[in-house]
Amino acid sequence: MRDDGTVPTPDGPPKDPRPTPGAVDARFTLAAERTVLSWIRTALGLIAAGLAVMHVLPDYSTQTPRDVLGIGLVAFGAFTAIVGGVRWRQTTTALRDGGDMPGPLPVWLLIALLTVFSVLAVILGLQSH
Numbered sequence: 001m002r003d004d005g006t007v008p009t010p011d012g013p014p015k016d017p018r019p020t021p022g023a024v025d026a027r028f029t030l031a032a033e034r035t036v037l038s039w040i041r042t043a044l045g046l047i048a049a050g051l052a053v054m055h056v057l058p059d060y061s062t063q064t065p066r067d068v069l070g071i072g073l074v075a076f077g078a079f080t081a082i083v084g085g086v087r088w089r090q091t092t093t094a095l096r097d098g099g100d101m102p103g104p105l106p107v108w109l110l111i112a113l114l115t116v117f118s119v120l121a122v123i124l125g126l127q128s129h
Helices: 026-055 063-097 105-127
Strands: 007-009 012-015
Touching: 026 063, 063 105
Parallel strands: none
Antiparallel strands: 007 012
16 A cells, blocks of 8 residues: 555556545445434434323322433433434445544443433332332
8 A cells, every 4th residue: 555545556547445435335325324213213212201201100209200200211312313313414424425434432322321211210110119
């Protein structure tokens, strides 16, 4: 490989090993679209869970813990939808322009927040008995 990032070939001018911008295989674009749809599906599930906590679960000792958990889940769902959209935009831009793919930080953040809300739900559930 040369200093400019090209690879010499025996039959002609050097070839650039990076993908040509705009030359994206449709399978990768469709995979990115399926991924953003799964982020949206997860967001809708979190929002539905938050609404269910606020309106369907039996009362805890007071209404406040239920509201905090429910509103938190709805906000978490909205945050998940936004993060999914941003990641989809970053991925499609990287596929189109040949840049870096987005890192795993948002996925780890989603896992951490889901764990926190799960523990909070269990603690609130145990306190109501």
